[in-house]
Amino acid sequence: MGRLFIESLSGPRIFKCKFCKVDSASHDHIVSKDFQGRYGRAYLFRSVVNVCLGPREERLLMSGLHTVNDIYCSSCQQILGWRYVSLRFFF
Ligand SMILES: [Zn+2]
Numbered sequence: 863m864g865r866l867f868i869e870s871l872s873g874p875r876i877f878k879c880k881f882c883k884v885d886s887a888s889h890d891h892i893v894s895k896d897f898q899g900r901y902g903r904a905y906l907f908r909s910v911v912n913v914c915l916g917p918r919e920e921r922l923l924m925s926g927l928h929t930v931n932d933i934y935c936s937s938c939q940q941i942l943g944w945r946y947v948s949l950r951f952f953f
Pocket residue numbers: 879880881882883884935936937938939940
């Protein structure tokens with residue numbers, strides 16, 4: 863394994879991994895707060911950092927059947943959310 867590269871975000875409000883506290887997304891990159899995840903409310907971001915993707919799979923969501931990847935923190939490997947294959951991110 864190579865050295866882990868962690869990207870830092872700047873700005874007044876930064877979302878962090880709830881497990882290891884590395885930066886995950888900027889408040890400025892929220893597209894919508896009107897989503898529902900498996901564990902409650904979810905935010906849609908247009909970009910995130912310090913994540914890696916799980917395998918692509920079909921999943922039945924509130925809005926129908928979508929192709930998604932789960933998103934994992936690249937630092938601690940905990941699951942953070944999911945991504946629509948249309949390149950949108952949720953936490
Ligand atoms: Zn983490």
